[in-house]
Amino acid sequence: MNTLQPQTKRSAVKASPRPSAGPNALSRPANLVVNSFFLLYSACCILPLLLVVAVSFSSERDIIIDGYTFWPSNFSLDAYVFLFKDWQQIVRSFGISVLITVGGTALSLLMMALYAYPISRTDFPHRRFFSFFMFFTMLFNGGLVPWYLVYTQLLDMKNSLWALVIPLLVSAFFVLILRTFFETTVPVPLLEAAKIDGASELRIFAQIVLPLSMPVLATVALFQMLNYWNDWFLSLVFITGSKNVNLQFLMYKTMLDIQFLTTNIQAAQGMSQGGGIMNLPTETVRMAMAVLGIGPIVFAYPFFQRFFVKGLTVGAVKG
Incomplete structure (x- = not known):
């Protein structure tokens, strides 16, 4: 009996099946x-x-x-010393950029989701009209001058932080993406069951639709964060002083000032007499501005990455 035990163990080991590769596995x-x-x-x-x-x-x-x-x-560190000579303005503009990015993204995501959810419901009678209304804004707009007059004369948002938030609040492309996701991913029987149990439309939207739509919400939020953080045009158009400008416009203005000082003959001669033109960083300060501009937003993607991975598995397993 003792002599047969090792053979039995070896045969059991040989008989154990190896883990087979999946149907989608790649070769070496x-x-x-x-x-x-x-x-x-x-x-x-x-x-x-x-x-x-x-x-x-x-x-x-x-x-x-x-x-x-x-x-x-x-x-x-000459480039960073040059930039932080006016450190109070940089800190203020940095805070404005963070405030506009975080607050604008949250408000934008909420408004676009509230618009996209009703037009994704087949029982909403006016879904075609409101879908076409949103799609129409992707093809036509009123032009730059009427757009400027609406925000400055009608809404009176000039030199206010709202002028940096409202124009980027709703994107028709992202609304249609959210609508398509709500239509194809959120199960209609689940919504009907919640309605039978007495849940209101607002409760269905907040407790069922939004938790099931985290992948697309995270995707839209990431792109909106990039839009708000990288925007400098709104500060150029609506902000006249330096009080409410964001970081991107401040960096853009600094780069234009450096370019003027290095290309203008009279300014270059005046600075060269004092020795300032030789100590003025031009190339390095541009790179330092890029580092300051992209630094915070780089850390946003790891926060959203888990939602992207979750989104890849949505609908992969049917219960």
Whole structure:
């Protein structure tokens, strides 16, 4: 009996089936090609960002002589010192950008979802009219001058923070995306069951539709955050002073000032007599502005990534 036990164990081990690969599993060569492609693609996205950061910490003299390098020859903070000479304005503009981005994105997402949900319901009698009304705004608009007059004369939003929020509040493209997601993903029998149980439309929307729609809500929220954070045109049009400008417009204005000082002959001669034109960072300060501009928004994607992964599995398993 003792001599048969090892053989029995070995035969049991041999008889145990190996985990079989799934029907969508890739072969080793295909897996290597796919991983290599994404490694190269990631490098193409990350290396330019690293170059921008490296140039921002380089000296202007090294950039003029040696060009752009991934490792600074002489580490320098001249670009950031130049930018933060007016640190109070930068801090204020940074706070305005954060406030506009967070508040505008939340309000925009709520309004677009409230508009998209009724037109996604087949029992809503006017869904075609309101869908066409939203789609029509994607094709035609009133023009720049009427648009400006509405916000400044009719709504009186000039030099106010609302002028940086309202124009980007609703996007027809995102409304149609939300409508399509509500139609195809949210189960209609679930909504009917909640209605039979006595739930109101607002409760169905808040407790059933929104939790089931987190992937598309996160996607729209991310794009709206990018729109609000990267916008500088609204500050250019509606803000006359420097009190309520956002960070992007402040960086844009600084870049224009530097370009004027370096290209204007009289200004360049006046600064060269005092030795200021030689110490004025131009290339490095542009990279430092890019670092300040993209720094906070880079950390937004990891927060939304889990919703994207969840969205890939929506509808994958049917109960």
